[in-house]
Amino acid sequence: MAVMVKDYKRSFKKVNEIIESYGRNPVELVSILQEIQEEYRYLPEEILNYIATAMGISPSKVFGVATFYENFSLEPKGKYIIKVCDGTACHVKNSMDLLNALQKKLKLKDGQKTTKDMMFTLETASCLGACGLAPVMVINEEVYGKVTPEKAEKIIDEIMKREGNSDDKNN
């Protein structure tokens, strides 16, 4: 389960565990960052600096890798990461309508990716490999196929209900 974002400041225990489990090997940097992001849902700057020191590599190397890959985020992400596929097959089947509908549903302004309550992050992905079911959307690891804007709204409503969150608390 993800740790609350502020907890990391108290200790780097978890970070240490992750680094140790990879034998402090700089070759494993990408995997280490992946695991840290799984834990904190993003890569906090302090942790990146800490990794550099702990592993004896330069901060520029760590930041270089962290900023190169699309999946790494230096900004906090929501508890639910929604990825709308905009791969070729999904694009042909109007995946952008789906994205627009979700932006509206989550009350996200232009360029804003995460809701203020840190519940949802909305992103696009290029091909999730389920093209037969286009348009496709993935929430965390759950894949949803043939998603219409209405269906997407319903899925979000269900999550909000489960989280005890109503629509208007979102902005």
Place this chain on the structure above:
Amino acid sequence: MIKTIEELRNLAADYKKALGHEKMKILVCAGTGCMSSGSLKIYEALKKIVTEKGLYVDIDLIKEGKKGGVNVSPSGCHGFCEMGPLVRIEPQGYLYVKVQEEDAQEIVENTVEKGEVVERLLFKNPETGQTYETSKSIPFYGKQNRLVLEHCGTINPESIKEYIALGGYQTLADVFEMSPEKVCQTILKAELRGRGGGGFPAGIKWDSVRKEKADQKYVVCNGDEGDPGAFMDRSIMEGDPHRVIEGMIIAGYASGATKGYIYVRAEYPLAVKRLKTAIEQAREFGLLGKNILGTGFDFDIKINKGAGAFVCGEGSALTASIEGNRGMPRTRPPRTVQKGLFQKPTVLNNVETFANVPLIISKGVDWYLKIGTKGNPGTKAFALTGNIVNTGLIEVPMGTTLREVIYDIGGGIPGGKKLKAVQIGGPSGGCLTPEHLDLPMDFDSLKSVGAMIGSGGLVVMDEDTCMVEVARFFMDFTQKESCGKCVPCREGTKRMLEILEKIVAGEGTMEDIETLEILAETVKDGSLCGLGKTASNPVLTTLKYFRDEYIAHVKEKVCPAGVCKAFKSYCIDPELCKGCGKCSRVCPNSAITGKIKNPFKIDKEKCINCGACANACPFNAVKEG
């Protein structure tokens, strides 16, 4: 732990015998597609009912003495994702489509107990109404030649025992009785060409690495599959992971490598999970690790997950990523076979390439050379998507024509529309037109018309597709994915994208088209890696075959396909509008207002011409004009 080759062969015979005691096998597709429509619940329901009736068996139960019975098992992707969840009954070969959890009882009672088919679950051709009992009788499957994908959908990908029972790892046993040189020669003679796009002979790579002298050599499997619209490798990794592993071990033995890496896209968590399970099982069985089958040969495999960079599919970027660096390509030489991963000689092949290996060695070079065309033997898996009746994963002999793929297997274009183009090979490929329908699809023929097989994504586009917009879409993709190391690709793709955006926005000039063409050639010639070298292909091929469309956007200010938003406006027909309010809910810019049950209106000032309302309206009341 299996200790000798002999032991493995005996075990295979045992498992095969055990499998023979399964009177019936119910395979529930557990690929990404079908799982997303709830296939695991169906699997559990079926297994529960069959178990309650005391009919359930599997290899282990049979080995404990239980004879006869019915096995229920999850399987890899059957390829017909659109019709999922899919359930297949062997040995009859019945295929049930769009199965729901509630159907489990009926399947067990009728098919398992009485041997009857459940008519209503059979696939029905939407055009002709004809139903098909078995998967083989459906043209989508009937016209394919599933060799590499033979196990995808027919075995449990999480069971090494089933794989062994069906002859799996036997090829490895045979290979251990050959010299590494002989193995390389076999792959060379079979003319196996890399399925990851380039079509380079795998045997040459293997043999080069074999001849290199080094303290450590590597085998790397490229499962990055970044082309949007392609999912062949995903299906193989999910549906038959042991085949990929077996292919890699053979490559290791042949080239003298003792360590393998599989680099899988982060977007494929299920593939990662299945591969992990398979690797653990192979270790338990002594097929990976030290002194495999007592031959003295060591080999182990590690999985690396990608982190969302398309360019990491390129060989040198991929190895940089495994080394914990930014995934940027480097200039060559030195080649990967000399200085690849960690500067050591490395065999780098695609997933499908490795999956071909056990087949070639077990069935023989002569058999393999008979499939496909001269110089392009074997089969190729394609992902068929877009405006086509049957979307899905297919495998056909190399050299099959586009016509056969689109019309016989794919069932043609839906809604009686005309075929306009087929994008092959994703953002680095090119487009083919109806004039290429009879072109054999193999590496060489496609190259001759400026396209390439790429990884095997086929996106079919009908007459309602705007080719300029398609070129813009692909350029948007490559521009974002350019790693930024070399100037032609970093700047060139950006400038090309700007021009394409200008044209689809109705602001292009004839000069822009010329500049675009010059840029495209420059980027192609001047870029460092394959990403930039091929980034221009969609632009160049659309300019070649659909120049009229570019000119129409620029001169006449129309989009002939009626796609580009700049040339459109929308209004609501008050006669047809029932006032349901769907349009207003989907409008991203809150441009539509109205009272429920009364006609709604679009505010022209606010409207951004996105067309979402037109797609959402159930009554066709939103008109373009």
